Amino acid sequence: MPAKILFLLFALTLSGCASLPPSSSSNATASAAARGTALANRNSETAQQRLAAVAAQRAEAAQQFCPNWQQALDHARSNATGCAQMPTNEQATCWQAVSQWAQEESRYFHALAPLLQSGAYAFPAAQAAHFFDLTQGWAITCQNGQRACAAASGHQQMDNSKSAINQFCRR
Template sequence: MPAKILFILVLASLAGCATVNSTVPDGGASSAATQSAQLAQEKAKQAEQRLAAVAGQRASAERQFCPNWQQALLRARNNAIGCARMPVNAQSTCWQAVAQWTNEESQYFHALQPLFAGSPYARPSGHAAHFFDLAQSWAMTCENGSEACTQANGHQQMDQEKIQVNHFCSH
């Protein structure tokens, strides 16, 4: 009888060892898999949040695009008229300020292009950016006097860009 008890105890202890050894790796693998799955879920959630934020920014920028364009276009017209009406000795400084402002507008519309990628607003934002690139160049030419201003090239191209954006914004 004592041999049977000893034999059962040895078997029980070996079975316990076998059980402990087999559950530790499985438990560790299971834990690692769970952590990996949780990390993947967190990353997916963060990606969804970023996409939602970009979609929100895009929607807001789309709503503001045409009003911002129209306001900028009006300001560009008023700035040009204002500089042309100034005394000759003050015009250069005025045109420098207009060139700086049109550069800022150009940068704004250029910055919208990646945000609008794949949307109907992508092309109009490119046209608006190009319009202000041309307007900046024209304003810089006008710094050299009214004769240089009237003889400057680019008016026709500016008009084409403006027509494209105005057409888009009228629909």
């Protein structure tokens, strides 16, 4: 009989353990887990918003690439013609300005290249940046006079880049 009493007391003790309220450490753990989940959800939402913004920027850049290229190319032609028609003593200053302008255009197209890196515009954007890098170098050479300008290297590379971009933009 004493074994039965001992067993009964043991059983009552175990059932009492099961009905104890949760400890404060398990409440803290649950609270920390809830905060972690909320933070993860906010981070995920922020990441999705950023991806959507980049996708919108990419679409806008792709849509504007060919018009911006054509405008820059027209401006480059106009600049070159204008400098060539200036009096000889003013040409160096003109070509210096063209070189600075070409550098700005190069920066613009270099900045587009990573944005457009995964699409059809990746190659044309890189070619446009290369074209304006070459244009800048050519304009620097032209500061030394018309002979230096005519003898400057890079014309073929500039023409190749320009043709590739124009062909892309015509399709």
